[in-house]
Amino acid sequence: xxxxxxxxxxxxxxxxxxxxxxxxxxxxxxxxxxxxxxxxxxxxxxxxxxxxxxxxxxxxxxxxxxxxxxxxxxxxxxxxxxxxxxxxxxxxxxxxxxxxxxxxxxxxxxxxxxxxxxxxxxxxxxxxxxxxxxxxxxxxxxxxxxxxxxxxxxxxxxxxxxxxxxxxxxxxxxxxxxxxxxxxxxxxxxxxxxxxxxxxxxxxxxxxxxxx
Amino acid sequence: xxxxxxxxxxxxxxxxxxxxxxxxxxxxxxxxxxxxxxxxxxxxxxxxxxxxxxxxxxxxxxxxxxxxxxxxxxxxxxxxxxxxxxxxxxxxxxxxxxxxxxxxxxxxxxxxxxxxxxxxxxxxxxxxxxxxxxxxxxxxxxxxxxxxxxxxxxxxxxxxxxxxxxxxxxxxxxxxxxxxxxxxxxxxxxxxxxxxxxxxxxxxxxxxxxxxxxxxxxxxxxxxxxxxxxxxxxxxxxxxxxxxxxxxxxxxxxxxxxxxxxxxxxxxxxxxxxxxxxxxxxxxxxxxxxxxxxxxxxxxxxxxxxxxxxxxxxxxxxxxxxx
Numbered sequence: 001x002x003x004x005x006x007x008x009x010x011x012x013x014x015x016x017x018x019x020x021x022x023x024x025x026x027x028x029x030x031x032x033x034x035x036x037x038x039x040x041x042x043x044x045x046x047x048x049x050x051x052x053x054x055x056x057x058x059x060x061x062x063x064x065x066x067x068x069x070x071x072x073x074x075x076x077x078x079x080x081x082x083x084x085x086x087x088x089x090x091x092x093x094x095x096x097x098x099x100x101x102x103x104x105x106x107x108x109x110x111x112x113x114x115x116x117x118x119x120x121x122x123x124x125x126x127x128x129x130x131x132x133x134x135x136x137x138x139x140x141x142x143x144x145x146x147x148x149x150x151x152x153x154x155x156x157x158x159x160x161x162x163x164x165x166x167x168x169x170x171x172x173x174x175x176x177x178x179x180x181x182x183x184x185x186x187x188x189x190x191x192x193x194x195x196x197x198x199x200x201x202x203x204x205x206x207x208x209x210x211x212x
Numbered sequence: 213x214x215x216x217x218x219x220x221x222x223x224x225x226x227x228x229x230x231x232x233x234x235x236x237x238x239x240x241x242x243x244x245x246x247x248x249x250x251x252x253x254x255x256x257x258x259x260x261x262x263x264x265x266x267x268x269x270x271x272x273x274x275x276x277x278x279x280x281x282x283x284x285x286x287x288x289x290x291x292x293x294x295x296x297x298x299x300x301x302x303x304x305x306x307x308x309x310x311x312x313x314x315x316x317x318x319x320x321x322x323x324x325x326x327x328x329x330x331x332x333x334x335x336x337x338x339x340x341x342x343x344x345x346x347x348x349x350x351x352x353x354x355x356x357x358x359x360x361x362x363x364x365x366x367x368x369x370x371x372x373x374x375x376x377x378x379x380x381x382x383x384x385x386x387x388x389x390x391x392x393x394x395x396x397x398x399x400x401x402x403x404x405x406x407x408x409x410x411x412x413x414x415x416x417x418x419x420x421x422x423x424x425x426x427x428x429x430x431x432x433x434x435x436x437x438x439x440x441x442x443x444x445x446x447x448x449x450x451x452x453x454x455x456x457x458x459x460x461x462x463x464x465x466x467x468x469x470x471x472x473x474x475x476x477x478x479x480x481x482x483x484x485x486x487x488x489x490x491x492x493x494x495x496x497x498x499x500x501x502x503x504x505x506x507x508x509x510x511x512x513x514x515x516x517x518x519x520x521x522x523x524x525x526x527x528x529x530x531x532x533x534x535x
Contacts, residue, residue: 034302035287035504036355099508104500112496165495168353169476170299170406 001070013074017081020048038096045089047173050159052082054180057156061187076132079152083129086122114165121158124151156181261286262309262436268429270342270362276423277346278517283357285431287504292438293351294457295406296386296393304438311392312458314434314442321369323463324379333442337428339372340364344432345425350487350516352451355502361446362429367420370464375416379464382419384445384456386410406472412456413469413483414447415525423448423521427455449518451485482535486526487516491535 001009024044027033033040056078059071098105108115128149130136137145160181164174282288294304297311319336322328331339342362350356370382388409390396396408418424425446428435435441440457447454453473473481480494489499489512500509515522526534 035284035291036301036502038502038507039355097509104497108497111492114495168299169480170295172401172403 001073006070006073009070010073010077013077017052017078020044020085038092042089042092042097045085045092046163049082049085049089050163050177052078052085053152053156053159054177054184056082057152057181057184061184064187064191080129080132083125086125090119090122114162117158117165118162121155121162124155124158128152128155153185156185260305261289262305262438265433265436267432268337268342268362268434270344270429270432273343273345277344277360278348278358280346280348280358282346282360282431283504288357288359288430289436289438291504293353293452294438294440296395296408296410296458297438298395307394308437308441311394312437312441313392314437314458317442317460319443319459320461321373321463322461323383323465324376325464326374326376327372329373333428336369336426336443340368342428343425347423347425347446347448348516349446349448349452349455350501350512352453352481352485352493352498354496354498354500355504356510356516357504360431361425361427362432363425363427363446365422366424366426366445366462367422369426369462370420373464375464378466380416381465381468382414382416383461383463383465383469384412384414384459385461385463386456387458387460407475408472409460410456410472411469412445412454412471413465414454415468416464417525418447418522421522421525423518449487449515449522451487453481454485484526484531484534486522486531486535487512488514488531488535490514491532 024041027040028037056075059075059078062068062071094100094105109119110116128151131140131145131148140148160174160178163177167174290305291301292304293301294308297303297307315333317333318330319333320328320330322330341364343364344360344362346358346360348356348358366382386409387393388396390398393408395402395405414424425448427440427444427446428442430436430439435444440455440459443459444457445455445459454471468483471481471483473485474483487498492498498512501512503510513519
C-alpha cells in the first residue's frame with residue numbers, strides 16, 4: 001500500500017473512531033440523552049469500547065484469512081481507541097455515577113464480579129497501551145512484545161464477561177459480542193493448528209524424500 | 213415517615229402535561245435535525261413523549277401520596293421496561309402507541325371467589341371513585357420515579373367478587389397477543405425472551421392492602437400504552453416488575469403463583485421482591501438508586517419508604533431468604 005493510501009486509511013479510521021464521541025457530545029449539547037443520561041452515556045461508551053476492542057482483534061484474522069497486510073497497520077490505532085473509550089467509560093462511573101464515593105466503589109469492585117472483571121480488563125489494557133509504540137517493540141524485543149500483547153485475548157474475555165454479568169436476562173447483545181470474540185480467536189486457533197500441521201509435513205526426515 | 217401530612221396538592225397544581233410536551237416537541241425537532249446531519253447513522257436520540265391522552269378526573273388522596281414532585285411526564289413515558297415490546301427502555305414508547313389496542317378490553321376476575329366476573333374496562337373505570345395517588349416506584353435495576361397514578365384500591369375489587377376461604381394469593385396475568393407484543397412472536401430474535409404471558413402475584417394480605425392500587429391512569433389522563441394501558445396494578449413497596457401491566461386476568465388462588473421473573477432467574481428475582489437496601493441483587497447493590505431527573509444517587513429506603521404502612525405484613529419473616 002502506498003504511503004498516501006496508508007495516511008488516508010488511518011485518517012478515515014481516526015474519523016470513524018471519533019464519531020461516537022462526537023455523537024455523544026451532540027446529544028449532551030442538545031439534552032437528548034433521555035431520562036437516564038448517566039446510564040445512557042456509560043452504556044454508549046461501554047458498547048463502543050467493546051466494538052473497537054473487537055475490531056482491533058479482527059485485524060489479524062483478516063491477514064490470516066485473506067493475506068492482507070494493511071489491517072495490521074490499524075491494529076494499534078483501534079486498540080488505543082478501545083483503551084481511550086474504556087478509560088472514559090470508567091471515568092464516568094467514578095465521577096458522574098458515584099461522584100467519587102470511594103468506599104461504595106471499592107466495595108462494588110470487590111463484591112460485584114461484573115465490575116471486578118471490567119476493571120481488570122481496563123487495568124490490563126494499561127501496559128498494552130504503554131508499550132504500543134514502535135520504540136517499545138524494539139526495547140522489549142519482538143518476541144517478548146508479542147507475548148505481552150497476547151493478554152488482549154484475556155482482556156476480550158473479561159470484557160465479554162463484564163457485559164454478560166451485568167446484562168439483565170433477555171439481552172442478546174452480550175452473546176453477539178461473545179460470538180464475534182469466539183470468531184476472531186477461532187481464526188487464530190485455526191491458523192496456529194494449520195501452522196503446526198504444515199511444519200509437521202515439512203519436517204526433515206531421516207530416510208526418503210522430503211514430503212511436499 | 214414518608215406518608216406524613218404532605219402539603220395539599222390540588223389537581224390544578226400539577227404541571228399541565230402540555231408544558232412538558234411543548235418543550236419536548238421543540239427539542240425533538242432540533243434533535244431530529246441533528247440526527248439527520250450525523251455522518252454515520254449511529255442510533256437515534258431519545259423517543260418523544262406521547263400526545264396527551266383522554267383526561268381522567270380523579271381526586272387526590274393525600275393520605276397515600278408522598279410530598280415529592282412527580283417525575284417529568286416525558287421521562288415516565290419514554291423510559292420503560294415493558295419487555296413485550298423489546299428489552300430497550302425506548303422500545304415501549306416506540307412500539308406500544310402503534311401496536312397496543314386498549315379497546316376493547318376485559319379483565320377476568322375469578323378463581324376462588326363466590327362471584328367471579330369478567331369486567332369490561334369501561335365498567336371498571338366507573339366501578340369505584342377514582343383516586344390520584346403520588347407513589348414512588350423503584351425498579352430492581354436501581355432507578356426510580358415518582359408517579360401520580362390514578363386508580364382505586366385493588367382490595368375494593370376483590371371484596372366485590374368475594375374471595376372464598378381457599379383464596380391465599382392473587383395472580384395477575386398480562387395480555388398474551390403476539391400481534392400486539394412483538395417479543396411474544398418467537399423466532400430467533402426472541403430466543404432470550406421471557407416466558408409469556410407475564411404473570412405476577414401477591415399474597416392475599418398484600419393484595420388487600422390499601423396501598424395496592426388497581427391503576428387506570430396517570431398524570432391526570434388514561435394510562436399511555438407504554439405504561440401498561442388500559443389497566444395495571446401498582447404495588448409501590450416492591451420492585452417495579454411486580455406492578456404488572458395491561459392486565460387481562462386477576463385470579464384468587466390457593467398456591468403461591470410462579471411469577472415470570474422467578475421463572476426466568478429465581479436466584480435473582482423472588483416472589484416477594486420487597487424494596488430492601490440490605491438485600492442486594494446477586495449481581496449489583498440495592499443500597500442506592502438513581503431518581504430519574506436527579507444527578508446524584510439516593511439511598512434506597514426500606515420498602516421504598518412505605519415501611520410504616522407495610523412493615524407489619526412481614527413481621528418475623530427472614531427477608532434475606534424470602535427476597
